[in-house]
Amino acid sequence: MIVAYESGPELGRTLPGLAGELAQGDEVIVVDNGSKVSPRDVVAEHLPAATVIEMGENAGFTAATNRGAAASSGDLVLMLNPDAMPEPGFGEAIRRPFAAQPDWGAWMALVACRIDGQKVVNSWSNPVHFTGICWAGGHGEPLERVGGKREIGVASGAALAVRREVWNQVGGLSEDFFLYQEDTDISLRIQAVGHRIGLQAEAVVDHDYDFHSNDRKWFWLERNRLATVIRNYPAPLLALVAPALLGTELVLLAVSAKQGWLGAKLKSYRDLIRWLPRLRRERAQIQSARVIPASQFADLLTPDLDSPLIPEFARKGLVRAMLRTYWRVVRTLLARR
Secondary structure (H helix, E strand, O other): OEEEOOOHHHHHHHHHHHHOOOOOOOOOEEEEOOOOOOOHHHHHHHOOOOEEEEOOOOOOHHHHHHHHHHHOOOOEEEEEOOOEEEOOOHHHHHHHHHHHOOOEEEEEEEEEEEEOOEEEEEEOOOOEEOOOOEOOOOOOOEHHHOOOEEEEOOOOOOEEEEEHHHHHHHOOOOHHHOOOOHHHHHHHHHHHOOOEEEEEEEEEEEEOOOOOOOHHHHHHHHHHHHHHHHHHOOHHHHHHHHHHHHHHHHHHHHHHHHHOOHHHHHHHHHHHHHHHHHHHHHHHHHHHHOOOOHHHHHOOOEOOOOOOOOOHHHHOHHHHHHHHHHHHHHHHHHHOO
């Protein structure tokens, strides 16, 4: 399942790679989010048997993904970015955990990209800091450091497979997210109801990745980060990290003002406040379905801010030591409950 928005060139690169990885009975669904130029011709050229669904407007990545999943009938829901081209062997490898890892509710492919012409890791997971900040794990690392399969806490949605019964159990993606952080949110919800998440590194996609930001992106990232925390964190954990969350918001206000996206940050607060009535209902549903204790949920989070995209002062030295100490205290208190 691919969600497209003005993605003609990307589909022209990805679909031929995907075509060679399909098995008999596989469904390919391309959901278009109101592109000015429909992707139908591109899809017909490379995958004429694929289904194209026209949303008619940009309803957001999350709503379009849910629409595509509802239109499919397979036992495995595979989310694939339009710019994530499957490499040879992807199809067989991404199917393998379905039978081999029955405790995995979802698993991601190894996402590669090119930096200065060199093929490296884009993401082998999406680590989540206890303040909700997340990033592409292993970004820039040599591909040779990754192999086989292993359990991870949170997966990237660039190439993510979810068992159909698990997808239905957690209700798919939250459509209110629109874009960004939806993979973090669904990963936490899948783990909270007792399923594991894994990395299947033998399934590789070549992601045409280039990090860039603008006000709209910062708005979605920041609003959805806080929404993810509010929806998913068990009450004891949420209470214990509340001081750190407040401190993080003060720092981000200063950083956003310095970098020129303060307006987007303030808009994220406004939108989050409007969302609060729904968030309370969503939180109640998610927490009532959770089967793991708060201490086990905390295992999914990290105290280290290891992304090179995060300012260095927050990643090293005194701040790093303080965050680690804070997290040790939180983990100790959670273990006593």
